[in-house]
Amino acid sequence: MDGAKAGFKQAASERKQALGPWGIYPILALSLILLMFVLVATRKPRIFTGWDSINHKAESGLSVAGIGMSILFFAIPANYIFCRYYVCRQPEKEGPANSLLSWKAVNNNTPWAEIFMLGAAFSFSYSASACELNTYLADSMSSDTKGFNMNNFICGALLGTLWTTLSPATTVAKLALPTMVTAGNSFSLPFATALHNQFLLPVSSPANTIIAGWGNVRPFQFLLGGSVLALFMFCTIAGFTILFRTTVL
Structure with a gap:
């Protein structure tokens, strides 16, 4: 030692x-x-x-x-x-000025695919909020006033995972989470927990998306760089979800 x-x-x-x-x-x-x-x-x-x-x-x-x-x-x-x-x-000599940065250099070094993907992801979250899809989904959940509702819990986990797959977690937390918390604890708590489960992925925030595009970083490489932290966070989130599911949100 x-x-x-x-x-x-x-x-x-x-x-x-x-x-x-x-x-x-x-x-x-x-x-x-x-x-x-x-x-x-x-x-x-x-x-x-x-x-x-x-x-x-x-x-x-x-x-x-x-x-x-x-x-x-x-x-x-x-x-x-x-x-x-x-x-x-x-x-000293008047004439046309040369461009400081040519379009070819910009076009070759700009991650257009990631930028367009990011714009589409934000549009998805904004559209779901603007057309009141989030409100409809929250109102469709059955009441959990009598206790824990397993169906709502599974729906919340699956919907949160789907939403964070299609859009950055920061956007979902800003636009969707305030509406989803009205669906009850059994649904909103796993939905909110799912927002944290993809924090290491390139689409978890706009900054990560751009950096991943410039550096050609793949999702699994984020986990390799912080695998201990990722496992710790996953276990911590799961433990606190079970511990505080009746008092949070």
Whole structure:
């Protein structure tokens, strides 16, 4: 045991030396990540008034912090540099300007299939909510006021799995889950649980979809990268579903 521990420390030390000291880019990336944590944590805390509660007429989602950081740290500096060095300078010789990024480069490096798939997936969730299909399905479930209903439980698990196969889990949670919770605990709890069971797949969120397309990552590779975490989450979700099925939702 001591030998394995020493070997692990030696391997970690050699890996650290091989990577070398931190450069400016990883330091800036870590700083942005920490700043994002602070902004998200102070958005709407329960112990004091957060920045999302300043304006009562509009509600800011979790993505507002990321969008604000992108505008402040990337969009504004990029536009300033572009204006300063490309637009606001008189050219030495006037003539047509070359394109900064050709259409061929964009077309060859853009995962169009993933983008179209993502748009169709969002359209599915939005259409199901707009045409009140979710409301119809929730109203069709029999009442479970007398206790646990096995038929509703199976329907909720199957429907949640189907919905998260056709659309990202974040979209289903935003558009479908608020309606499905009205169908009773026996149906809504397995439906909500199914949203978490595909969190490692490329279609679980828009960011994962785009990254999977750029990096040519397959679903099973997500599980290989975090198989221990995946098994832990699956067991935890199943255990809490059984434990709190009568008190949650």
